[in-house]
Amino acid sequence: MATTYFTDDHEWLRVENGVATVGITDYAQEQLGDLVFVDLPEPGRALAKGDVAVVVESVKAASDVYAPVDGEIVEANGALGSNPSLVNSAATTDGWLWKMRLSDESQLEGLMDEAGYKALIG
Template identity: 60%
Template sequence: MARYFTDEHEWIEIDGDTATVGITDYAQSQLGDIVFVEVPDEGAQLTKGGDAAVVESVKAASDVYSPVTGTVIEGNQQLEEDPALVNTAPEGEGWFFKLTIADASELEGLMDEAGYKDFVAGL
């Protein structure tokens, strides 16, 4: 499975035409203790760069953007009950949503892991 990153600190993991999306470890560390997460509903139509989810911490509220255009097939309901999963496993069990990719060419502008590490190092 290929994993890509955005400059808004989302990660996207690709498995065929399905993608799993979450926020990076860097993003959760900047937010601090996560107290609330709102994920998109199944069937929601998302556009690349558009608002997809909301994450709130003791420091701030932040939007999570969709790295690609597609249709949500699942929101991570565990996050509503245990938003701290985003802190403990941001790039694993703390994923936000899964979607069916509408246009795989939208992945072309995203960073690979090495590129993302360089990007974060420059912040």
């Protein structure tokens, strides 16, 4: 069973068996506007919490997306290379950005659940 967490930086993580699928929330993609490019990370890259993992470019601006926890990239969403607008149309499903193997699952304890995130953006 996957568990979903949220960050103050408007990212979501869906964690299953020690691997987190990471993306930006619907709220974040609405603030950014139409995405035109996603600079995806290389598999095998180690990330520390707070590192810039991905850069998303919209018609308005470029924005950094940060690693919400420590881990290693195991997969990037290659579909975004030719179709970055997937992030706009399906931010929490097909528009995921990367998958990472968690180094320290205890870091998840500092993240929000959906109710907490809704209160944040509320």
